Amino acid sequence: MSKREAKPLNTRSRGQTALVVKTLGRKIASAELRPGDTLPVEQDLADSLQVGRNSLREAIKILSAKGMISTAPRSGTKVRPPEDWNMLDPDLLSWHADPKIATPEFLLSLTETRRIIEPEASRLAARRATREDVARILSAYERMEQFEETEVDLDADIQFHTSILTATHNPILANFRHCIITFLNAHFRYADKDVMTTASNLAMHRKIAWAIAAGKEQDAFDATAELLEVNRGKIESEIETLKDQ
Amino acid sequence: MSKREAKPLNTRSRGQTALVVKTLGRKIASAELRPGDTLPVEQDLADSLQVGRNSLREAIKILSAKGMISTAPRSGTKVRPPEDWNMLDPDLLSWHADPKIATPEFLLSLTETRRIIEPEASRLAARRATREDVARILSAYERMEQFEETEVDLDADIQFHTSILTATHNPILANFRHCIITFLNAHFRYADKDVMTTASNLAMHRKIAWAIAAGKEQDAFDATAELLEVNRGKIESEIETLKDQ
DNA sequence: TCATACTAATTATCCTACTAATGCGCAATC
DNA sequence: GATTGCGCATTAGTAGGATAATTAGTATGA
Numbered sequence: 110m111s112k113r114e115a116k117p118l119n120t121r122s123r124g125q126t127a128l129v130v131k132t133l134g135r136k137i138a139s140a141e142l143r144p145g146d147t148l149p150v151e152q153d154l155a156d157s158l159q160v161g162r163n164s165l166r167e168a169i170k171i172l173s174a175k176g177m178i179s180t181a182p183r184s185g186t187k188v189r190p191p192e193d194w195n196m197l198d199p200d201l202l203s204w205h206a207d208p209k210i211a212t213p214e215f216l217l218s219l220t221e222t223r224r225i226i227e228p229e230a231s232r233l234a235a236r237r238a239t240r241e242d243v244a245r246i247l248s249a250y251e252r253m254e255q256f257e258e259t260e261v262d263l264d265a266d267i268q269f270h271t272s273i274l275t276a277t278h279n280p281i282l283a284n285f286r287h288c289i290i291t292f293l294n295a296h297f298r299y300a301d302k303d304v305m306t307t308a309s310n311l312a313m314h315r316k317i318a319w320a321i322a323a324g325k326e327q328d329a330f331d332a333t334a335e336l337l338e339v340n341r342g343k344i345e346s347e348i349e350t351l352k353d354q
Numbered sequence: 355m356s357k358r359e360a361k362p363l364n365t366r367s368r369g370q371t372a373l374v375v376k377t378l379g380r381k382i383a384s385a386e387l388r389p390g391d392t393l394p395v396e397q398d399l400a401d402s403l404q405v406g407r408n409s410l411r412e413a414i415k416i417l418s419a420k421g422m423i424s425t426a427p428r429s430g431t432k433v434r435p436p437e438d439w440n441m442l443d444p445d446l447l448s449w450h451a452d453p454k455i456a457t458p459e460f461l462l463s464l465t466e467t468r469r470i471i472e473p474e475a476s477r478l479a480a481r482r483a484t485r486e487d488v489a490r491i492l493s494a495y496e497r498m499e500q501f502e503e504t505e506v507d508l509d510a511d512i513q514f515h516t517s518i519l520t521a522t523h524n525p526i527l528a529n530f531r532h533c534i535i536t537f538l539n540a541h542f543r544y545a546d547k548d549v550m551t552t553a554s555n556l557a558m559h560r561k562i563a564w565a566i567a568a569g570k571e572q573d574a575f576d577a578t579a580e581l582l583e584v585n586r587g588k589i590e591s592e593i594e595t596l597k598d599q
Numbered sequence: 600t601c602a603t604a605c606t607a608a609t610t611a612t613c614c615t616a617c618t619a620a621t622g623c624g625c626a627a628t629c
Numbered sequence: 630g631a632t633t634g635c636g637c638a639t640t641a642g643t644a645g646g647a648t649a650a651t652t653a654g655t656a657t658g659a
Contacts, residue, residue: 124619124642126415150609161644163408166611167415170371174419174443182610182651192520196529197442198419215525222526225474233466275437279463281533282470284441288526369611369650395640406613411642427641428621 125160129168130200132158137177137188138204144190148178151186175201197284202291211295213348219292220344224337226285227270231329234276235321242276243322250318254311263297269314273321273333296340299347306343313339370405374413375445377403382422382433383449389435393423396431420446442529447536456540458593464537465589469582471530472515476574479521480566487521488567495563499556508542514559518566518578541585544592551588558584 136142148154155165169186172178176193180186194201205215234242249272252265270293271286313336320328381387393399400410414431417423421438425431439446450460479487494517497510515538516531558581565573 125644126642155644161642163411163645164643166408167412167642170412170415171419174416176444180610183608183653184651185609191525192528195440195443196526198440199421218524218526221478221524225471225527229470279466280436280439280460281441281463281467283437370613371611406611408614409612412611414641425641426621427619428623428639430640 125164126167126171129158129160129165130171131204133168133172134175134177134200135204135207135210137172138201138207139210142188144188146188147184148186148188177201197287199287199290202287203294206291206295208295208298213351216292216295216344216348219288219295220337220341222285222288223292224334224341226282227273227289227337228330228334230274230277230282230285231317231321231333232326233279233282234273235324235326235329237278238276238321238324242272245272246276246318246321250314253314263293266314267293269318273317276321296344299351309339310336370409371412371416374403374405374410375416376449378413379417379420379422379445380449380452380455382417383446383452384455387433389433391433392429393431393433422446442532444532444535447532448539451536451540453540453543458596461537461540461589461593464533464540465582465586467530467533468537469579469586471527472518472534472582473575473579475519475522475527475530476562476566476578477571478524478527479518480569480571480574482523483521483566487517490517491521491563491566495559498559508538511559512538514563518562521566541589544596554584555581 133142133148142148149157151162151165155162158165169178169180173180175198176195177189178186179189196202205211234246238246246269249265249269253262253269256262256265267290270289274283274286274289277283313332316332317329317336320326320332378387378393387393394402396407396410396414400407403410414423414425418425420443421440422434423431424434441447450456479491483491491514494510494514498507498514501507501510512535515534519528519531519534522528558577561577562574562581565571565577
């Protein structure tokens with residue numbers, strides 16, 4: 110029953126192509142390969158990565174589908190500028206959230222986006238949630254309440270927020286769940302889990318769930334905004350801590 | 355100088371792979387291929403599309419990078435459910451916006467997302483825009499003001515809104531420009547361009563640009579919210595018209 | 600100076616062969 | 630009769646070579 114929200118992405122698998130995607134993708138995300146850089150010609154790159162040309166080419170195609178590189182005969186394979194990347198791609202987000210790569214700016218962009226999206230999403234959820242949607246949200250909340258083990262807590266937290274996004278019945282908004290998943294996963298690594306924080310955190314989630322279940326749109330909005338505001342404060346102080354180190 | 359915002363996407367090109375991506379992608383987006391459906395085995399599909407197996411495979415990899423299909427040895431290539439698709443992918447959006455495919459629900463999802471993102475984006479732009487950002491926004495507005503030819507108008511409109519997103523200096527928010535581009539392109543086909551609408555439209559854009567340039571955050575928010583609210587009304591009535599037909 | 604044709608470098612495509620993973624059915628076992 | 634384990638057949642994955650298509654850069658000529 111503790112299955113992850115993150116579906117078995119094809120990139121997760123351990124094939125040659127997936128490996129190359131991850132290798133090159135992380136190099137680009139970490140700016141080891143900079144925008145405008147030209148990659149070695151196919152055969153050389155394939156040789157140096159010790160894969161066949163086909164596997165390399167398929168990896169290249171995947172990265173180009175994510176907007177990270179472009180190819181053209183004669184000019185070669187080039188790294189595209191970050192503004193062209195599909196930042197909501199689950200893989201891209203996970204590469205960015207890697208502790209060795211993640212910048213404070215990126216984490217702030219994530220929270221900022223959450224603060225914009227999620228309160229309105231809660232409002233819409235309060236308006237449109239079906240019985241099933243409400244059940245999912247409440248069940249996630251109960252799981253958060255029940256367990257204190259950190260691992261389960263994180264899963265339930267993710268489930269809680271994604272259920273709300275789903276309840277908006279807006280497929281574009283629902284795609285933001287990857288931001289939340291990425292953020293919570295990253296945050297989980299840094300956050301200090303003192304009991305006080307956990308208790309008030311739980312209370313705020315409860316308020317959100319209740320408001321949505323009761324169809325109180327403005328309450329749902331306010332409660333979510335409050336939760337994220339508190340989160341923002343925590344994040345900013347954590348980032349300060351990171352910077353000092 | 356009238357170059358399009360839409361960059362030369364690799365998928366735009368006319369290669370075999372790009373063609374297959376488009377063909378299959380549109381079939382999936384239009385639900386001609388339904389979630390869970392299994393595609394024919396590689397060789398058969400390649401034959402029926404009259405391309406080599408490699409080109410087909412590369413197309414498959416691109417679509418799987420967009421979250422639309424999944425592959426596994428022995429089980430075959432399957433269409434994934436819409437909630438797994440990267441809805442902010444430019445190609446995916448353009449396929450959805452196709453008149454033959456676009457549903458009213460999808461257009462409403464787009465406007466709804468815009469109404470959530472853009473007012474807050476304008477607020478952030480008012481707070482953070484650099485001189486260059488402001489210059490871009492004002493220049494786009496001037497272009498809107500200057501020309502009445504519809505083609506140029508659309509470009510300038512797109513430029514106006516994307517400039518604001520860029521001015522937030524939040525790379526995740528900036529990715530929403532594809533929603534705007536898609537929406538405006540789709541809207542452009544249906545909208546009735548009467549002078550009155552254009553004039554008030556222009557005035558609202560002017561108010562937004564002014565507020566951002568002046569750093570008046572709340573004004574920028576309000577003006578953008580107003581613009582999108584008016585737009586929403588128009589869209590909804592247009593959708594009603596579509597439904598009647 | 601500009602236009603035009605040529606050349607060479609690089610990706611794109613196709614093919615053939617082989618490898619690896621795994622769903623399914625059959626048989627052995629409890 | 631149900632369950633488990635095993636092998637086979639099917640399917641995607643990997644590899645590498647040959648050829649085509651594209652085009653940046655260069656040379657040529659008006």
